[in-house]
Amino acid sequence: MKMKKTILLILLIISFNASAQFKNYFRNKTMRIDYIHSGNAEEEHYKLDEILKEPHWGGSKVNLIDYFDYGNYKFHVYDSASKNLIYSYGYSTLFREWQATDEAKEKSKSFMESITFPFPKKTVNIEFYSRNKNLDWEKQFELTVDPGKAHINKQKRLKYKIIKVHKSGNPNQKLDIVIIPEGYNKEEMDKFKTDNKRLSGYLLEADPYNKNRDKINFWAVIAPSEESGTDIPGENIWKNTITNTNFYTFGSERYLTSEDMKSIRDLASNAPYDQILILVNQKKYGGGGIYNFYSVCTSDNENTGFLFLHEFGHAFAGLADEYYTSDVAVEDFYPLDKEPWEPNITTLVDFEDKWKDMMGESTPIPTPVTEQYKNTIGIFEGGGYVAKGVYRPFQDCTMKSVTYDNFCPVCKRAIQRMIDYYNK
Numbered sequence: 001m002k003m004k005k006t007i008l009l010i011l012l013i014i015s016f017n018a019s020a021q022f023k024n025y026f027r028n029k030t031m032r033i034d035y036i037h038s039g040n041a042e043e044e045h046y047k048l049d050e051i052l053k054e055p056h057w058g059g060s061k062v063n064l065i066d067y068f069d070y071g072n073y074k075f076h077v078y079d080s081a082s083k084n085l086i087y088s089y090g091y092s093t094l095f096r097e098w099q100a101t102d103e104a105k106e107k108s109k110s111f112m113e114s115i116t117f118p119f120p121k122k123t124v125n126i127e128f129y130s131r132n133k134n135l136d137w138e139k140q141f142e143l144t145v146d147p148g149k150a151h152i153n154k155q156k157r158l159k160y161k162i163i164k165v166h167k168s169g170n171p172n173q174k175l176d177i178v179i180i181p182e183g184y185n186k187e188e189m190d191k192f193k194t195d196n197k198r199l200s201g202y203l204l205e206a207d208p209y210n211k212n213r214d215k216i217n218f219w220a221v222i223a224p225s226e227e228s229g230t231d232i233p234g235e236n237i238w239k240n241t242i243t244n245t246n247f248y249t250f251g252s253e254r255y256l257t258s259e260d261m262k263s264i265r266d267l268a269s270n271a272p273y274d275q276i277l278i279l280v281n282q283k284k285y286g287g288g289g290i291y292n293f294y295s296v297c298t299s300d301n302e303n304t305g306f307l308f309l310h311e312f313g314h315a316f317a318g319l320a321d322e323y324y325t326s327d328v329a330v331e332d333f334y335p336l337d338k339e340p341w342e343p344n345i346t347t348l349v350d351f352e353d354k355w356k357d358m359m360g361e362s363t364p365i366p367t368p369v370t371e372q373y374k375n376t377i378g379i380f381e382g383g384g385y386v387a388k389g390v391y392r393p394f395q396d397c398t399m400k401s402v403t404y405d406n407f408c409p410v411c412k413r414a415i416q417r418m419i420d421y422y423n424k
């Protein structure tokens with residue numbers, strides 16, 4: 001009994017310290033830093049674009065330091081006076097995927113990117129890191145911001161009404177997903193509202209999200225586009241839409257993304273959010289998902305439920321693709337002599353921290369793809385776009401094939417851990 005009381009007291013002190021830490025350093029608003037990320041296959045450069053103040057902070061006030069270490073990039077925020085690390089966050093980018101294409105071997109290109117963190121009360125130093133080819137962190141860029149003196153843009157661009165699609169509580173203690181309508185014209189706003197209900201249902205009814213319905217908020221921004229649909233360059237179809245998405249990203253027909261990060265962030269800032277979903281008013285099969293960046297999917301495909309879960313798996317939980325047969329526009333995405341950071345694939349270089357604790361002792365490595373091991377957690381060869389040298393934990397999964405509500409146990413655990421992170 002005494003033991004239990006002590007543990008409870010310790011937990012109370014820890015959470016009190018964490019929220020005291022938040023109050024010490026931050027306001028319940030967001031600082032957003034837009035920067036230009038440019039380069040080619042071999043090099044990268046950062047340049048500041050602008051600093052903005054946004055009205056809501058949707059993230060945790062307790063988990064301020066990102067303990068996952070996922071993503072190809074991260075940033076650290078230090079209190080300038082004490083040099084204390086007060087916030088950190090990992091993410092990936094479209095630029096990184098472009099760097100792995102043939103085009104990046106011949107030319108340079110720039111991408112708009114953004115980071116957000118709670119609005120600091122005092123001067124902060126922000127350090128930007130990226131993983132090198134050995135997947136080790138390297139510092140790339142640094143900024144000092146005095147919130148009292150810096151030129152900070154406080155105007156509200158792309159200001160729109162928001163609606164609650166599914167509300168379970170205080171945004172600081174919930175996973176907040178903001179849905180941005182893409183290619184819905186003025187007359188289609190009622191369709192967007194109906195689509196929101198259906199989309200949020202796909203997530204809230206699938207395992208393991210169905211066990212966490214009371215930990216998730218869905219918001220939607222009521223922002224019409226000039227025209228309906230989106231760009232399909234391969235069919236010479238071009239539409240004037242609010243986030244400028246297009247199919248055929250890096251030449252891959254079904255890869256649907258946007259490079260217009262400024263509009264996406266401006267629209268998202270109408271709501272408190274942790275994750276951005278761009279819902280494209282379209283029947284054609286397509287989508288994209290990048291870790292802590294955004295997810296995109298089409299609204300009216302027969303596989304929209306799968307598309308949303310799969311892309312959101314990338315964007316929210318840092319899950320890798322477990323498939324290896326479809327052709328994708330990137331080459332040698334995972335170095336085979338390094339352990340990838342994604343929780344659901346391994347090169348066996350450093351398997352200890354992956355799903356070893358979930359495996360039976362007698363399961364053979366590699367695990368044969370036979371009926372006997374159909375529902376067994378193992379180490380199956382093939383994943384991360386290659387048939388050899390990258391392994392996945394289960395024979396089938398929503399991260400492997402077009403199957404709705406079929407996450408493998410390893411992906412489910414990774415999703416649950418991330419939900420828990422946002423629920424503090």
Ligand SMILES: [Zn+2]
Pocket residue numbers: 322344394396397398399407408409410411412
């Ligand atoms: Zn999986």
